[in-house]
Amino acid sequence: xxxxxxxxxxxxxxxxxxxxxxxxxxxxxxxxxxxxxxxxxxxxxxxxxxxxxxxxxxxxxxxxxxxxxxxxxxxxxxxxxxxxxxxxxxxxxxxxxxxxxxxxxxxxxxxxxxxxxxxxxxxxxxxxxxxxxxxxxxxxxxxxxxxxxxxxxxxxxxxxxxxxxxxxxxxxxxxxxxxxxxxxxxxxxxxxxxxxxxxxxxxxxxxxxxxxxxxxxxxxxxxxxxxxxxxxxxxxxxxxxxxxxxxxxxxxxxxxxxxxxxxxxxxxxxxxxxxxxxxxxxxxxxxxxxxxxxxxxxxxxxxxxxxxxxxxxxxxxxxxxxxxxxxxxxxxxxxxxxxxxxxxxxxxxxxxxxxxxxxxxxxxxxxxxxxxxxxxxxxxxxxxxxxxxxxxxxxxxxxxxxxxxxxxxxxxxxxxxxxxxxxxxxxxxxxxxxxxxxxxxxxxxxxx
Amino acid sequence: xxxxxxxxxxxxxxxxxxxxxxxxxxxxxxxxxxxxxxxxxxxxxxxxxxxxxxxxxxxxxxxxxxxxxxxxxxxxxxxxxxxxxxxxxxxxxxxxxxxxxxxxxxxxxxxxxxxxxxxxxxxxxxxxxxxxxxxxxxxxxxxxxxxxxxxxxxxxxxxxxxxxxxxxxxxxxxxxxxxxxxxxxxxxxxxxxxxxxxxxxxxxxxxxxxxxxxxxxxxxxxxxxxxxxxxxxxxxxxxxxxxxxxxxxxxxxxxxxxxxxxxxxxxxxxxxxxxxxxxxxxxxxxxxxxxxxxxxxxxxxxxxxxxxxxxxxxxxxxxxxxxxxxxxxxxxxxxxxxxxxxxxxxxxxxxxxxxx
Numbered sequence: 084x085x086x087x088x089x090x091x092x093x094x095x096x097x098x099x100x101x102x103x104x105x106x107x108x109x110x111x112x113x114x115x116x117x118x119x120x121x122x123x124x125x126x127x128x129x130x131x132x133x134x135x136x137x138x139x140x141x142x143x144x145x146x147x148x149x150x151x152x153x154x155x156x157x158x159x160x161x162x163x164x165x166x167x168x169x170x171x172x173x174x175x176x177x178x179x180x181x182x183x184x185x186x187x188x189x190x191x192x193x194x195x196x197x198x199x200x201x202x203x204x205x206x207x208x209x210x211x212x213x214x215x216x217x218x219x220x221x222x223x224x225x226x227x228x229x230x231x232x233x234x235x236x237x238x239x240x241x242x243x244x245x246x247x248x249x250x251x252x253x254x255x256x257x258x259x260x261x262x263x264x265x266x267x268x269x270x271x272x273x274x275x276x277x278x279x280x281x282x283x284x285x286x287x288x289x290x291x292x293x294x295x296x297x298x299x300x301x302x303x304x305x306x307x308x309x310x311x312x313x314x315x316x317x318x319x320x321x322x323x324x325x326x327x328x329x330x331x332x333x334x335x336x337x338x339x340x341x342x343x344x345x346x347x348x349x350x351x352x353x354x355x356x357x358x359x360x361x362x363x364x365x366x367x368x369x370x371x372x373x374x375x376x377x378x379x380x381x382x383x384x385x386x387x388x389x390x391x392x393x394x395x396x397x398x399x400x401x402x403x404x405x406x407x408x409x410x411x412x413x414x415x416x417x418x419x420x421x422x423x424x425x426x427x428x429x430x431x432x433x434x435x436x437x438x439x440x441x442x443x444x445x446x447x448x449x450x451x452x453x454x455x456x457x458x459x460x461x462x463x464x465x466x467x468x469x470x471x472x473x474x475x476x477x478x479x480x481x482x483x484x485x486x487x488x489x490x491x492x493x494x495x496x497x498x499x500x501x502x503x504x505x506x507x508x509x510x511x512x513x514x515x516x517x518x519x520x521x522x523x524x525x526x527x528x529x530x531x
Numbered sequence: 532x533x534x535x536x537x538x539x540x541x542x543x544x545x546x547x548x549x550x551x552x553x554x555x556x557x558x559x560x561x562x563x564x565x566x567x568x569x570x571x572x573x574x575x576x577x578x579x580x581x582x583x584x585x586x587x588x589x590x591x592x593x594x595x596x597x598x599x600x601x602x603x604x605x606x607x608x609x610x611x612x613x614x615x616x617x618x619x620x621x622x623x624x625x626x627x628x629x630x631x632x633x634x635x636x637x638x639x640x641x642x643x644x645x646x647x648x649x650x651x652x653x654x655x656x657x658x659x660x661x662x663x664x665x666x667x668x669x670x671x672x673x674x675x676x677x678x679x680x681x682x683x684x685x686x687x688x689x690x691x692x693x694x695x696x697x698x699x700x701x702x703x704x705x706x707x708x709x710x711x712x713x714x715x716x717x718x719x720x721x722x723x724x725x726x727x728x729x730x731x732x733x734x735x736x737x738x739x740x741x742x743x744x745x746x747x748x749x750x751x752x753x754x755x756x757x758x759x760x761x762x763x764x765x766x767x768x769x770x771x772x773x774x775x776x777x778x779x780x781x782x783x784x785x786x787x788x789x790x791x792x793x794x795x796x797x798x799x800x801x802x803x804x805x806x807x808x809x810x811x812x813x814x815x816x817x818x819x820x821x822x823x824x825x826x827x828x829x830x831x832x833x834x835x836x837x838x839x840x841x842x843x844x845x846x847x848x849x850x851x852x853x854x855x856x857x858x859x860x861x862x863x864x865x866x867x868x869x870x871x872x873x874x875x876x877x878x879x880x881x882x883x884x885x886x887x
Contacts (some may be wrong), residue, residue: 103885115604170633173637174636174637174638192633192854193633196632196633196634196636196637197634197637197639198633198637259879266839277742278724278742278743285836286836287836291693293794336743337724338722338723338724338743338745338836339723339745339748339836340746340747340748340835340836340837341723341724341836342836350725389678419817428637492854494854495855498851498854499839499840499851500833500839500840502842503839504839504840504841507748507836507838508838511748525840
């Protein structure tokens with residue numbers, strides 16, 4: 084399904100590129116009387132549907148109000164295939180957007196390549212040290228800041244309350260208890276389905292596996308002078324990986340040849356008691372006993388009411404907690420997802436783009452991000468996320484969350500799927516030290 | 532298409548502004564005049580001598596204009612080839628001698644590194660593993676495709692009308708469905724948790740150990756699955772082409788052979804096969820080229836959960852290098868050389884057959 088969509092996306096992207104190319108040409112005369120400040124249009128690329136419509140409207144309206152005569156156009160890009168699209172768009176004065184959102188793990192590659200304008204002078208004004216520091220680091224090179232944080236999302240664990248009760252398992256408060264809970268649930272199989280998993284942990288799921296490495300104090304790669312070295316062989320990482328392998332063996336029956344995509348499918352099927360995903364996964368939970376059989380496209384009042392009832396039922400049967408840490412009072416250090424935002428160096432509207440950045444980092448907008456369940460770039464406004472279980476779990480998880488190493492070529496490690504392969508080997512029962520040494524070597528070769 | 536018919540062409544030629552150079556008057560009757568246009572562009576050896584003699588005479592009378600005209604007519608073919616094939620090839624070659632990555636795309640000057648990229652790649656034992664895997668995969672797949680395809684083509688020539696139609700429709704569907712759509716279905720079939728194949732093996736056939744079997748996690752089993760899919764997708768082309776070739780074998784030759792006492796086996800191996808050999812050569816050549824550069828099927832299967840590094844073939848390996856354009860360019864050039872080496876024998880043989 085994903086693959087087919089990729090095809091469609093590629094088409095859309097091509098069409099978009101073609102469109103933007105055309106509009107770029109059409110805009111050229113406008114840019115020339117830019118000095119007059121009228122009729123300039125700047126373009127913002129946002130990825131996926133993570134930024135809700137309400138926020139987009141706010142940006143467009145505020146931008147128009149603050150910049151006399153200039154208008155903002157928001158173009159939505161798909162996350163799939165974003166890197167190659169940026170590789171072509173950001174190198175062309177005519178096609179480049181004026182402000183661009185980019186995945187946090189992709190940010191270093193483009194930052195080091197010189198794709199973005201230096202915004203160090205704006206840094207303090209836009210929030211300075213209150214901004215999510217891991218993301219700032221991902222967008223910095225040689226002591227200058229190029230890409231700022233946009234928002235962050237962290238993973239939390241979803242669980243079936245009824246299965247926990249049936250197996251006599253409490254919500255775990257330490258990482259060890261978590262593994263124990265997964266093992267107990269799996270052995271008890273309270274749902275009575277074949278191939279039941281205590282925790283849905285597919286072999287290639289390095290997003291979740293990394294949480295153990297980080298929590299035990301390890302890392303994926305560390306910088307040593309100018310060179311990068313893989314850090315999976317460090318004693319801390321090894322300790323975490325041993326726990327990962329134990330969990331793979333005793334706490335899950337998920338296939339070794341699957342990745343972290345759509346973990347709610349087995350959960351909805353009653354084939355797992357827990358899964359870990361960003362908190363927006365709540366909208367994908369659809370337990371059979373709650374399903375009212377409404378057409379998701381049906382916009383009638385009746386259908387809306389039924390859907391609300393269905394969602395309430397799902398959320399009542401499902402609980403959520405941040406992955407616990409080594410001790411009861413701290414959450415695990417999980418893998419942080421999210422994105423950065425930057426001004427492309429080739430943009431012809433640098434001043435207007437900076438004006439848009441000021442709007443994005445304003446208290447109003449940051450608060451709106453938080454109200455929509457995203458962890459805002461400026462941590463001062465995170466409290467606006469509210470205090471329901473999802474917000475609390477998300478904030479707790481995000482507090483300790485950590486990014487992938489801010490190495491120039493980190494995107495290549497992901498492109499080569501080194502970590503997918505590595506965790507798959509751990510899941511298949513490979514010798515941890517041997518597999519780690521091999522992966523470290525591959526990571527070092529790729530990063531340097 | 533009236534223009535493909537010489538007689539009709541003769542009438543149309545003077546009125547057609549695209550071929551104003553045809554000297555309708557002085558060159559004599561219309562029919563050879565149109566042959567004159569065709570002869571230099573198409574392959575001359577195929578022309579019957581009688582038709583060729585006349586235009587050659589005309590060419591000798593006004594050699595320069597005539598030759599210019601020939602080159603002029605070649606331009607529409609040469610320009611797209613130069614733009615579509617020549618430019619990327621030259622660019623790839625140039626890149627392979629540079630250091631060219633993302634930073635260079637953003638304006639940092641590209642450094643010339645000579646043969647460095649090639650040295651790095653060719654001294655890496657992993658690259659040789661990938662090359663060996665690709666060649667083995669290509670040969671196995673091409674051989675299987677040819678064997679199954681030829682078998683089905685012979686079958687198609689022998690069975691009745693209804694069976695032939697069924698075969699043809701089935702093949703066309705297999706061939707005509709978009710690759711990504713079929714790949715999604717294959718992926719679902721082999722899914723370890725929800726796949727039909729595991730279910731079939733476990734439930735009706737009682738092989739419980741295979742209920743949650745991972746087909747893709749072991750490289751050999753991965754290539755077996757990939758082979759099934761690639762062969763399944765390539766067979767229809769071989770069947771249709773070879774079947775068309777088989778239809779060209781004259782019935783009277785076969786009948787004569789039969790009267791002379793040749794049995795079915797002898798007739799097949801000694802008459803049919805030699806007669807369709809040119810077709811077989813072309814098809815085998817294409818299969819080898821296609822199977823060497825197989826990409827989509829491998830890429831999709833890798834994303835479905837296979838260990839990536841252990842299952843790379845040339846196509847996917849080059850793609851994985853693509854952030855370092857220069858490295859990918861060098862690897863692509865190596866692959867081009869490999870393709871030429873693998874097919875040189877065929878191409879030479881084919882050219883020789885054509886001369887006969």
